[in-house]
Amino acid sequence: MTVNDPMKLETSLGDGRRVTLSLPPTEAPWGAGGVGALKVVPATHTGRAQEPPPSPAPPVLPLEVALLGFGA
Numbered sequence: 001m002t003v004n005d006p007m008k009l010e011t012s013l014g015d016g017r018r019v020t021l022s023l024p025p026t027e028a029p030w031g032a033g034g035v036g037a038l039k040v041v042p043a044t045h046t047g048r049a050q051e052p053p054p055s056p057a058p059p060v061l062p063l064e065v066a067l068l069g070f071g072a
Contacts, residue, residue, distance in 0.1 A: 008022040 008020065010018065010020045012018050
C-alpha cells in the first residue's frame with residue numbers, strides 16, 4: 001500500500017490487480033485528512049454466507065376487505 005497523495009490510496013491485490021481509492025477535495029471535517037486516516041483491515045470472511053430466509057408472505061385478507069378495493 002502506498003500513499004503518495006493524501007487524497008489518494010493505491011494498493012495491489014494478491015492476484016496482481018491494482019486498486020486506487022481517492023477522495024475529492026472537500027471541506028467536510030470527516031474528509032479533511034484525506035485517505036491518510038484509513039487503515040488496512042484484514043478480511044474476516046471470504047465467500048458467501050448462507051442465504052437469508054425468505055420474507056414471510058403477507059396475511060390473506062378477508063373477502064369483505066378485499067372487495068373494498070373494488071369499490072363494492
